[in-house]
Amino acid sequence: MHDTTREVRLAAALVEAADTLADGFDTDDYLRRVSDNCVDLLAARAAGIMLIDHRGRAVSLTASSHGADVALDLLEAQHGGGPCLDSYGSGRPVPPVSIRVAHADSRWPDFTERALRHDVASTFAVPLRRRGTLYGALNVFVPTLPPLSESELLVAQALADAAAVGLQNHRAYSQYRTLSGQLQEALSSRVRIEQAKGMLAERWNTTADQAFVALRQFARRQQLPLDRVASAVVERVLDSTQLRQNDD
Template sequence: MTSDGQDHQQGLGGRGDRGEASAQDTGGYRGEDVLATKLTRVARQLQESGSPAETLEGIVRGAVDLIPGADEGSISLVMGRRRVTSEAATGRLTQVIDDLQQQTGQGPCVDAAYHQETVRVPDMAVEQRWPLFAPRAAAAGARGMLSLQLFVTGDDLGALNLYSYKANAFDDESEHVGLMFASHAAIAYASIRRQTQLAEAVSSRLLIGQAQGMLMLRYDLDEGQSFALLVRASQTTNVKLREIARQVVDTRQLPTAVAPPEPG
């Protein structure tokens, strides 16, 4: 076997690992231990991701490698419980199916995200739950699907979608492994989101402080007055405070729509 082949088997989840473990560990505690070890390795790799987008890509790769029956995958993000976007799609089929769910407003990932369910579709060609979606999805080539709710944060939701080219590819084992994988993936994604939000908050605070300093020097203001001026500029222009601060730092002046403070 080439080094490329070895690397592929040792990646997230590793199909080669799964096949070897299945031959040696037919059920029982040892098989569960092998699965737990793989899930722990995947979770560790996900937590080392550098951004939420990179984490989502790692989640999908790991799921396709590890969950029996999966040929392709993607993640559906529902922002504000309205706008649905498809992230980290592995191929054209996933993008087509996600677009169909967006167009019809129905399908496995919609149910999984909104209702916090695990949704399994044995054979899309005979599926009755989504009359607008299922026939078109089957025609596109998605015969089986497994959707798992990943997270609910306020009005933001996420679901992991797995696709099979064959009917009846997803079984009880797929769902069992998928649920455990989704738990690890959700923790990793929540962690990287918190880290990213914290970094953005620190960056915003520094940027706003820099803009305040410029305004204090230019208009002879104190700290409170300079911050109030930035807030007024944000409200007047309907632009976020961080962006107003960036404009001040970049241009060294207030937006033209905002009157400067009176001298003295």
């Protein structure tokens, strides 16, 4: 039995939003899929996500596949103010607003002027937030006038919250991957240096400490990383006699 209710589709969208722990993760594609799910679940004209930095400046604009031109134009029109910036600034949803009423009240003039040209009747926005951290806002563009039911706003907020969690998790994942790579490289470098010390100490019939001094002095005089010199010794690219010739 195929259950196509909105509850099931919302559950699927939330699961999809959680899937960010991957090396091939693409932020724009991810936010586009979140916007697409928003359009599908809310029967909207278009939707888009604006990521905003701590200074309140837009750093990324992503539109839904459906109505992409409309969404991008309306996101770009918010440089002087709009639902996304208001929602981000307050950390709270901007409830559904009639575009004509907002235009008559001179609220977001550039944004509302463009929205009227696109035949958008109303709009609302919800913040992308996670435990006090704000990433931006999700803006929904609707072809009908308000009021929408409270559940519509809750659905949009659920998608936005899931997107914020997904973004936060991926950033943490990327940081851990980077740190892991750095630690692995540091460990590999240490192993190569120890191997080089051992090889030189055996060849020269000396101590490992004396071999290390020779490695370090050669690296300094040649202005080379110590790990690179050690690798050359291990791979037998560097003649060990060269190190002794430069050893004080």
